[in-house]
Amino acid sequence: MTTNTPALLVLEDGRTFRGEAFGAVGETFGEAVFTTGMTGYQETITDPSYHRQIVAMTAPHVGNTGVNGEDDESGRIWVAGYVVRDPARISSNWRATGALGDRLAAEGIVGIAGVDTRALTRHLRERGAMRAAVSSTGEDRDAVLEKVLASPSMTGADLVGDVTTPETYVVNAEGQTRFRVAAIDLGIKRNTPRRMAARGIEVHVMPATSTPEELLAAAPDGVFFSNGPGDPATADTAVRLAQAALGEGLPTFGICFGNQVLGRALGFGTYKLRYGHRGINQPVLDRETGKVEVTAHNHGFAVDAPREGTADTEFGRAEVSHVCLNDDVVEGLNCLDKPAFSVQYHPEAAAGPHDADYLFDRFVNLMEGKG
DSSP, X not given: OEXXXXXXXXXXXXXXXXXXXXXXXXXEEEEEEEEOOSSOHHHHHTOGGGBTEEEEESSSEEOTTOXXXXXXXXXXXXXXXXXXXXXXXXXXXTTOXXXXXXXXXXXXXXXXXXXXXXXXXHXXXXXXXXXXXXXXXXXXXXXXXXXXXXXXXXXXXXXXXXXXXXXXXXXXXXXXOOEEEEEEESSOOTHHHHHHHTTTEEXXXXXXXXXXXXXXXXXXXXXXXXXXXXXXXXXXXXXXXXXXXXXXXXXXXXXXXXXXXXXXXXXXXXXXXXXEEEEEEEEEEETTTOOEEEEEEEEEEEEEOOSSSEEEETTEEEEEEEEETTTOOEEEEEESSSSEEEXXXXXXOSSOOOTTTHHHHHHHHHHTTOO
8 A cells, every 4th residue: 555655766867756655664776677567566576587676567557456375476576666656545356365555565565656657667768777766764865866876786786596496396297297397496487387387397496506417417308497687697507507408408498587598508698688678568579480479578688699590609500589579689599409499588477478388388399309
């Protein structure tokens, strides 16, 4: 719920938005970003990829259906702060067990409501994602801005260790077990193992700190690299795991951060996008089929790979398989001489869309030797 407590959103370039505290009262810092999804706010706030980010919702009305005990993508809320325009005064849904504002407050998430999120989004599109703070402590804008300028940048941030599982756990296959997959948890969402389990895959979710020896000791039929937060340039351990999987010829699939990890394993670089792609309505072209998929995104970095032709790598030829139709950003990689591929977007998207769910079937085909 909102309160009568005044709150400030202060961006690192000095732009300031005023509103009321929403969720916990306090002060928080992170990278200000926006997401264009019209639904799925509970999945958004519990997505580990949003760790250390202050997320602004471009949809004006947020919280209409409340929150429930089933739709979380992890065990906690991960957003550093939350920005909305018009939070629902009453939540109404047969599955609701509480209100969004109360959930934020219970987990200590500092938010702000009553913000002109359209103006904020336009500003971030023009100036780029930047450091920011949400404060409802009564401090003046200049004092908050000084703290923002002293806060860490997302560039160079190594955050995977904050979100990965401390030890391996298993998600059992539904029905007969057909394959075993080692899923490297870089910030994995709960729906990802579910989508694999529905296809008869026993998923061993392993810490990002796992060694190549531990990975291979699990005797997987395939290896999966998940989504996650931070700068992929810091993910040296995950890159070594991907290189080990490629070297052994294991079927390999990566999404989001996992796409960037595979890209680095192949020798490509990564770079920070101006304001990133975040939302559930991003158009992506599959170059092989010519099909345009409406996809879910949450990334602020991208792979720097040749858009045309094939590239020679240590592990054979590779090509860009998918591109974003908004800005030509690389959205997928395909290895031509190894059973490995990746996409920058989210085929496991909850609450949707589900255009790319077939990619899990493609992973199964690789493990069957049909890829």
